[in-house]
Amino acid sequence: MIKYVPGFEKAWVNDTSNEVGSRGYFQIYIHNPNGAEGYRQDGQGGHWIDLKDTYDIPLRCLVPANIDGIVLSGRCISGTSQAHGSYRTQGGIMGIGQASGVVEGLCAIKGVQPREIDVKAVQEQLLAFGASLWRDKEKTAREQAHTTECVKAYIKGRDKFITRDDVLKKFQD
Numbered sequence: 001m002i003k004y005v006p007g008f009e010k011a012w013v014n015d016t017s018n019e020v021g022s023r024g025y026f027q028i029y030i031h032n033p034n035g036a037e038g039y040r041q042d043g044q045g046g047h048w049i050d051l052k053d054t055y056d057i058p059l060r061c062l063v064p065a066n067i068d069g070i071v072l073s074g075r076c077i078s079g080t081s082q083a084h085g086s087y088r089t090q091g092g093i094m095g096i097g098q099a100s101g102v103v104e105g106l107c108a109i110k111g112v113q114p115r116e117i118d119v120k121a122v123q124e125q126l127l128a129f130g131a132s133l134w135r136d137k138e139k140t141a142r143e144q145a146h147t148t149e150c151v152k153a154y155i156k157g158r159d160k161f162i163t164r165d166d167v168l169k170k171f172q173d
Contacts, residue, residue, distance in 0.1 A: 054135060057087060059122060062100055063114045071107075071114045073100035095131070102126055 001008040061077045064070055072078065073096055075088045086092065102125045107114050123133055132139075151171045155161070161168055 055086075057092075057096060057099075059099075059103070059117075059119050060115075062096070062103060068113045068115075071100045071103045073097050098129070098131060099126060102129070 002011055057077070057079075061079055062072045064072065064078075074093050075084065077087075077096060079087065087096065099122065102122055103114055103117055106117055106121055106125060110117070126133060148171065152173065155168070155171055
């Protein structure tokens, strides 16, 4: 950015994470619709919902119903509040962004509107770019084990949590 984009000549990296976020499963975290009243087990505040499995995000979530020439990306795609509670995180947003870019590129090349694009063509291009569209059970097991170890290391030594006790117990030795 500093080298090629005007206005970034004096930019610098202020902070960065120690790991790149990965795509995949994320529990549903429902924000409290009534404001910042904290986490409550009765469902009236912000709360977590564990998922039983991963999920797909259909291409139709990225294409506005009545506007041509636009593909949605990030947190503004079409979805329920509950679905947004999961896909709005870094991993989901990265995958959605890649898919949106592929849709736009294919639409430009083929001269069609986003709602006319063949989903199979989008999937083939995403796979060609190295995207993970379908579950590899061995890879998933390795990622889950790595994630568990990262969470255990992160919470070790902490004494204040907003996470439910039953969820924390899974990660505490």
